[in-house]
Amino acid sequence: MNKxxxxxSYSLYHICPKKYxxxxxxxxxxxxxxxxxxxxxxxxxxxxxxxEGHPDPIHFASITLGRLFTEQYTIKRKExxxxxxxxxxxxPILCVTEELRTIGWKGEKIEELADYLLSKIxxxxxxxxxxxxxxxxxxxxxxxxxxxxxxxLFYKHVLPIIEEVISVQRQTKRGIxxxxxxxxxxxxxxVLDNKTASRPYKLDSVEYSIQxxxxxxxxxAYVVFNKNNNKAKPQIIIQKIPEHNRNLVEDAYKDTEELIxxxxxxxxxxxxxxxxxxxxxxxxxxxxxxxxxxxxxxxK
Ligand code: SF4
Numbered sequence: 605m606n607k608x609x610x611x612x613s614y615s616l617y618h619i620c621p622k623k624y625x626x627x628x629x630x631x632x633x634x635x636x637x638x639x640x641x642x643x644x645x646x647x648x649x650x651x652x653x654x655x656e657g658h659p660d661p662i663h664f665a666s667i668t669l670g671r672l673f674t675e676q677y678t679i680k681r682k683e684x685x686x687x688x689x690x691x692x693x694x695x696p697i698l699c700v701t702e703e704l705r706t707i708g709w710k711g712e713k714i715e716e717l718a719d720y721l722l723s724k725i726x727x728x729x730x731x732x733x734x735x736x737x738x739x740x741x742x743x744x745x746x747x748x749x750x751x752x753x754x755x756x757l758f759y760k761h762v763l764p765i766i767e768e769v770i771s772v773q774r775q776t777k778r779g780i781x782x783x784x785x786x787x788x789x790x791x792x793x794x795v796l797d798n799k800t801a802s803r804p805y806k807l808d809s810v811e812y813s814i815q816x817x818x819x820x821x822x823x824x825a826y827v828v829f830n831k832n833n834n835k836a837k838p839q840i841i842i843q844k845i846p847e848h849n850r851n852l853v854e855d856a857y858k859d860t861e862e863l864i865x866x867x868x869x870x871x872x873x874x875x876x877x878x879x880x881x882x883x884x885x886x887x888x889x890x891x892x893x894x895x896x897x898x899x900x901x902x903x904k
Pocket of ligand 1: 619620621622623626871872873875876877884885886887888890891
């Protein structure tokens with residue numbers, strides 16, 4: 605392996621080296637994509653557009669969320685239910701209802717339809733094409749409303765502390781920096797990463813960040829949007845990153861690169877059952893020796 609290891613690949617290797625081998629060496633991937641990845645990429649695209657001064661960042665939400673209609677994805681009730689109730693039922697959106705009517709829905713309450721369709725997913729029951737389309741529409745509009753909310757929090761609480769945006773999505777040896785900016789009250793250019801999380805980050809999370817130290821940041825920041833509270837102000841943590849920490853992280857990257865170069869990919873069985881709240885997508889391959897649910901990635 606000659607290419608420098610990015611932060612995401614470094615993390616992947618340390619969750620489980622075998623998982624790294626499956627994804628990066630054997631090019632296997634799950635057939636279906638988790639919803640949270642589609643939503644994450646929607647938010648990234650909207651925030652990038654906002655930083656670049658685009659007049660309508662939410663336009664990029666609609667484009668990215670179009671994937672919900674063309675790709676197979678998995679979703680759990682807990683990921684979307686409170687947002688459906690917050691965004692689609694208290695302030696019903698006429699166009700959702702109208703679109704649902706065009707595919708034959710005659711009900712009155714969107715949350716009842718959503719509840720019924722999500723139960724079908726939970727129970728692994730058959731869904732007709734119209735039912736799948738109805739669920740996709742509900743998730744699309746819910747996610748778009750949530751994205752709008754995040755963008756408005758970004759405009760209200762983050763943009764005012766920025767004096768100048770220096771770069772957006774700059775590629776570095778250790779991955780892509782969300783953005784670099786001059787912030788009010790700071791002399792250094794600050795390297796910032798946007799996150800969404802259910803719990804607040806620790807106040808020293810920047811100082812000990814492998815990701816931000818790996819980018820070579822002297823001053824780094826996390827902007828953390830609260831996943832569960834759509835009204836919460838984003839948490840902004842800005843800290844210096846000591847040279848010692850940057851060197852420590854670079855050494856750790858190099859050690860990991862050496863392990864990969866020498867084909868050391870042991871299984872970390874402690875990671876099989878729980879990864880970001882889900883079982884590992886390669887569980888069947890490791891434990892049942894079947895490639896069901898996996899496909900080989902096309903290499904471009
Ligand atoms: S199932 Fe377990 S051992 Fe296999 S790749 Fe996933 S985490 Fe690693």
